[in-house]
Amino acid sequence: MDALKRRLQAARRKQGINQLDFARKIEIPPSTYQNYEGGSNNIPHTVIISIVAALNLDIKWLFYGEIEEKEVKKEKDISFKTYKDGDDSVIKIVVAG
Numbered sequence: 001m002d003a004l005k006r007r008l009q010a011a012r013r014k015q016g017i018n019q020l021d022f023a024r025k026i027e028i029p030p031s032t033y034q035n036y037e038g039g040s041n042n043i044p045h046t047v048i049i050s051i052v053a054a055l056n057l058d059i060k061w062l063f064y065g066e067i068e069e070k071e072v073k074k075e076k077d078i079s080f081k082t083y084k085d086g087d088d089s090v091i092k093i094v095v096a097g
Helices: 002-014 019-025 030-038 045-055 059-064
Strands: 078-085 088-095
């Protein structure tokens, strides 16, 4: 997850948006967003979807970075698991192989 948070921070900065303004843009408390980038909170899948839309990101890039299509070409190689973390649903992506 650390790499995801580094990519998230880099994408936000590339667009010239500070954490406070971005948190407002995706309608979450600034302290919550800071915790997401800082690594102290898991990011709920609903927030990930908002982030991807707000920054116009490729979700595969956000999770995996620069990868070749052949590395993740079989659907069965990736599984998504949703679990509860307090009141939030969190998505966990597992890549086999």
